[in-house]
Amino acid sequence: xxxxxxxxxxxxxxxxxxxxxxxxxxxxxxxxxxxxxxxxxxxxxxxxxxxxxxxxxxxxxxxxxxxxxxxxxxxxxxxxxxxxxxxxxxxxxxxxxxxxxxxxxxxxxxxxxxxxxxxxxxxxxxxx
Numbered sequence: 530x531x532x533x534x535x536x537x538x539x540x541x542x543x544x545x546x547x548x549x550x551x552x553x554x555x556x557x558x559x560x561x562x563x564x565x566x567x568x569x570x571x572x573x574x575x576x577x578x579x580x581x582x583x584x585x586x587x588x589x590x591x592x593x594x595x596x597x598x599x600x601x602x603x604x605x606x607x608x609x610x611x612x613x614x615x616x617x618x619x620x621x622x623x624x625x626x627x628x629x630x631x632x633x634x635x636x637x638x639x640x641x642x643x644x645x646x647x648x649x650x651x652x653x654x655x656x657x
Contacts, residue, residue: 531635531644532559532585535628536578536595536604540565546594546625550632557636560628561585573600578607582617590616590641592631594648596624616641622648 533550537543543564551560563581566572573595582591593608595601604619611617618641620627627648634647 530557530559530587530638531589531641532561532582532587532591533628533631533635533644534561534563534578534581534585534591534593534604535624536573536593536600537562537564537624538571538573538597538600540569542596542624546628549625550628553629554632554636557632559585559587559591559635560632573603575603575606575610578604579610582607582611582615586615586617590618592635592641592644592648593617593619594622594624594627594631595619618645620645620648622651626651626654 535546543562547560547562561581563578593604630651631648634644
């Protein structure tokens with residue numbers, strides 16, 4: 530199954546998004562949070578993201594969803610650190626809606642491209 534890593538500057542946000550997506554995706558075990566810094570402060574850490582990607586990988590690749598610009602930069606650095614060890618891509622998607630859509634898609638056994646597409650299509654979800 531495709532794994533998912535949620536990157537946020539806040540560990541509370543990352544963990545909360547994982548909790549919400551897990552509720553919607555049932556038995557899916559591929560979700561990992563990589564939020565905040567090691568000391569709990571606000572920020573992102575490429576090494577923590579890299580470790581979460583490794584942990585989420587079951588062989589079918591990992592999709593990363595990040596909250597803000599420097600979170601994306603830290604995710605890109607983590608991908609560089611992995612140096613092809615894991616098939617990993619960063620989705621251009623809203624973190625909450627994208628994570629839920631991606632987790633449901635991944636839980637269904639979909640391909641990495643389908644998981645990314647589900648996450649990115651979440652940008653178009655209307656609230657009304």
